[in-house]
Amino acid sequence: MRALALLVLMLVWPSLSFGQTAATLVADTVTVSRAGTLTASGNVEVFYEGTRLSAASIGYDQATDRLTIVGPIFIQTADGTIFTADRGSLDPRLENGLLQGARLVLDRQLQLAANQIDRVDGRYTQLSQVAATSCTVCGTQAPLWDIRARRVVHDQTEQQLYFEDAVFRVRGMPIFWVPRMRLPDPNLTRATGLLIPEFRSTDQLGVGVKLPYFIRLGDSRDLVIAPYLAPRTRTLEARYRQAYLNGDLAVSGAITGDDILPGKTRGYLFADAQFTVWGDYTLGLNIETTSDRGYLLDYGYSDKDRLDSAVSLVRITGTSLFAGDVTFYQTLRDGEDTDELPPLVGELRYEKHLYPSGLGGEVTLLAEIDSHYRASDTDGDAGRDVTRLGTGAIWRHDWTSRSGILASVEGEVALDYTRTWQDTAFATDTLRATPSVLATFRWPLARAMRTGTVHVIEPVVALGWSDVYGDAIANEDSTRVEFDEGNLFALSRFPGEDVTETGARVALGATWSRMGAEGLVSRLTFGRILSQTETAAFSESSGLQGTLSHWLLAGKLAFPTGFSIDGRSLLNGALSPTKSELRLAWDGDRIDLAASYVWLQADLDEDRDDSVSEWTFDADYVVNDRWTVGLNGRYDVAAEQAARAGVTVGWQNECVTVELSASRRYTSSTTVQPSTDFGLSVGLNGFSAGRSGAVPTRHCRN
Secondary structure, X not given: OHHHHHHHHHHHHHHHEEOOEEOEEEOOEEEEOOOOEEEEEEEEEEEEOOEEEEEEEEEEEOOOOEEEEEEEEEEEOOOOOEEXXXXXXXXXXXXXXXXXXXXXXXXXXXXXEEEEEEEEOOOEEEEEEEEEEOOOOOOOOOOOEEEEEEEEEEEOOOOEEEEEEEEEEEOOEEEEEEEEEEEEOOOOOOOOEEOOOEEEEEOOOEEEEEOOEEEEOOOOEEEEEEEEEEOOEEEEXXXXXXXXXXXXXXXXXXXXXXXXXXXXXXXXXXXXXXXXXXXXXXXEEEEEEEOOOOHHHHOOOOOOOEEEEEEEXXXXXXXXXXXEEEEEEEEOOOOOOHHHOOOEEEEXXXXXXXXXXXXXXXXXXXXXXXXXXXXXXXXOOOOOEEEEEEEEEEEEEEEEOOOOOEEEEEXXXXXXXXXXXXXXXXXXXXXXXXXXXXXXXXXXXXXXXXXXXXXXXXXXXXXXXXXXXXXXXXXXXXXXXXXOOXXXXXXXXXXXXXXXXXXXXXXXXXXXXXXXXXXXXEXXXXXXXXXXXXXXXXXXXXXXXXXXXXXXXXXXXXXXOOXXXXXXXXXXXXXXXXXXXXXXXXXXXXXXXXXXXXXXXXXXXXXXOOOEEEEEEEEEEEOOOOEEEEEEEXXXXXXXXXXXXXXXXXXXXXXXXXXXXXXXXXXXXXXXXXXXXXXXXXXXXXXXXXXXXXXXOOOOOO
């Protein structure tokens, strides 16, 4: 029967062609009257330019060019919008007409039920006597929330919903009324309008609310303005973003008047920009500044205790590096003066890599300028200004012996000129020459088991020598030294150029690795360094003082489940640790965990009067498809007290997302006091731009 209907349709349907595109109709029965009226019934489906319509029956009157449709009606447009109705009258293009007893569904999430829906030009959809919600509606039970409106207009092109005479209800109870409002439909990713409000309660500011408002300035620019109102603060926050063809710009800040510092205007400004200039150069700009030491912590914007503002220019190619930057530092630490940091640091560096065929190996040519400026006029560490010009060359060659020994030789010569102001402990002008050589031998031994597990043992010996010819200069760039598996076999453990290890030295160690067939990967590295001479610049806890270093022990375990453990420790001759750290991580389907423990012995050379022993952790657990729990904190084991703790609880269903947070900061100083912070945000799924997606759906029960 459907085949006969299709045959009849092929004869009469040309009259329903629109422009160059013809509609397609499929039905169990198709009849045509002498007056030219076509009637299709039984499993009727119409397809036209990506739009699909199904109904019990459809009648087409050629004289009026109208479709009379008897439901149940189902219409799905090309963009995924869905209409359902009991009956309707539409033009053949399905763009203009009337649907009665209808429902509009956007992005398979937001549903609007109406007594009547009018379609205009395929762009505007007008709904009368509307109930809108994204909650599952079960029988006569009121949804968790809905909006009742006298009239709603959906602009399909602008992807906006305009409500008139709207009442927001929770479980059928009216909460508030608005005469007019505009909301984005769930298909829109960026739209001007109010974002999700956030309620916040703190000890210092009281109970307040943030009302962020998003302003779309174009396809490449937007602005968010967020007034923060609480009993003891009046704050305006802002964030501006812009994308360019050659880069990006992001600026955030706030301005505040509060009761914490009465009569003073407080605020902060953070800006970050990256641009590609002059072909392959990258220009970077970073600004971080605040009005006072406690502002960022008081308002939870950042926990940084030193701010850095910088401008940089970088170019990297396959054989060269150019990098220059100027950085200004601002300290927020109690007892530390910005003028004495030093606050202004400039660096300029150029590297060129060559591969001479006659010499073999790789040659690296270096040139750099470093400058440190302090605003203080004090003589000595607090006021010293330094500029250093350096150049050098490094040659490296690698070999592999027939027995499998990997050998490398590295030679370096560096020349430095240093100018020092405001420190009589050092010569004003200093010229230094630093020759160095390093030979490294590795012998990896591998064994594959029948089970598929592979073991690799790699003993390593590194023989090094270096010396400095010239007077000593102030140590500006190597005051903190970390002895780890990354520099165990390096030429020098110092991170900068101002201080160099001297004399002959040998580093001995080995690495054992296991790649299990079951997916378990483990790694263990240990070693120590024997030096001909002592280097006074090493701190007591660095593990490098004297001629015999502490033992370095580092290891890692990675399980196929996503759980991993890695740690590092420096052990003295009595096998007591001077520095230790342990990290735990778990990246699973339901849990994300990052935790670390650190122990550092007291060391005045590193400005550490007491030993440090503390845990930090950050964990998120997905309980089920509705509930999530997050925990974070920092616990000072040495002081036997928490420094910070926080918990976040989230709940969502198909129409609501709720997040409740609580945090406590226990630290105190002359600028900040301990504070407890509570936060609450509630979002209605289906309206927030860009937030539509997979959410758990509640099912009705009979």
